[in-house]
Amino acid sequence: MSLISIKIKEAGYEPGETKIQNLEFSIHKGELIGLIGANGAGKSTTIKSILGYIPFLEGDIRLKEGIATAYLPERPVFYDELTLQEHIHFIAAVEELPEEIVKARVTPLLEKFKLTNHLHELPGTYSKGMQQKAMIILALMIKPDLLIIDEPFMGLDPIATKLLLDLILEESQRGVGILMCTHVLDTAEKVCDRFVLIDHGQQLALGTLEKFREICERPDGSLFECFHHLIEGKNHE
The missing domain is CATH 3.40.50.300 (P-loop containing nucleotide triphosphate hydrolases)
Structure with a gap:
């Protein structure tokens, strides 16, 4: 089907x-x-x-x-006043994901894309490549079908x-x-x-x-x- x-x-x-x-x-x-x-x-x-x-x-x-369903747009879109960590928390709240599940899913992605040290920064300050990586993490963290x-x-x-x-x-x-x-x-x-x-x-x-x-x-x-x-x-x- x-x-x-x-x-x-x-x-x-x-x-x-x-x-x-x-x-x-x-x-x-x-x-x-x-x-x-x-x-x-x-x-x-x-x-x-x-x-x-x-x-x-x-x-x-x-x-x-x-x-x-998850969508990864061509041009990254973020909330201006939220850090990457806050974006993660926001999506977790909307999707009703437990903290331990979020951590297990997000941590390896942050490490792969070398964004662990940028969690508490505003994505608006990232380079274009970093922004794209952040969007990938946010899209995949919900484990879409x-x-x-x-x-x-x-x-x-x-x-x-x-x-x-x-x-x-x-x-x-x-x-x-x-x-x-x-x-x-x-x-x-x-x-x-x-x-x-x-x-x-x-x-x-x-x-x-x-x-x-x-x-x-x-x-x-x-x-x-x-x-x-x-x-x-x-x-x-």
Whole structure:
């Protein structure tokens, strides 16, 4: 059974101004789906539609009852007056997580991302990379069943990128369904089970890399090559 089923006939920010249309896919337990497309293709609008942030949506988004969802945005968002420790306490209170569970989950993440000594600082004073790491910790501390990630590698150095990839794969192996929006196609090719390709607000292709290769008639094509073949073929129609 899928954790979430997405059917979007059309969606947008203003009445009559459709940004995305005719999208249909699902995310299953333990599945990592790559949401790919050029800038302005509609990836972020798709994510916001799934999260319920888009005011005008015609379609059906069904979330499995009782599952926890976490969202890791492209641009880190924090409360200006709260330290990282206070953010952790706030989320723990909202999610009704016991202190011992929070400590067991958060401590190793703080150590991995070298933020233990910055717990009592305001995230607004962090570097961009540190802010991204803090957002990762806050997203993963609730042990979500469904994780939605928007451009997770922005601002991360190679070491932190490797750590995040390892965590994403660990979460997937734990059974978490993951939707990851990314421009980093070579990385997506290595870790994603399936891909949703969006172009000009519409779903252009859905499936595994093998399926994309079949559509493109490129048996050994990379995701990068298939991506450009599909986009260029659509634009030349």
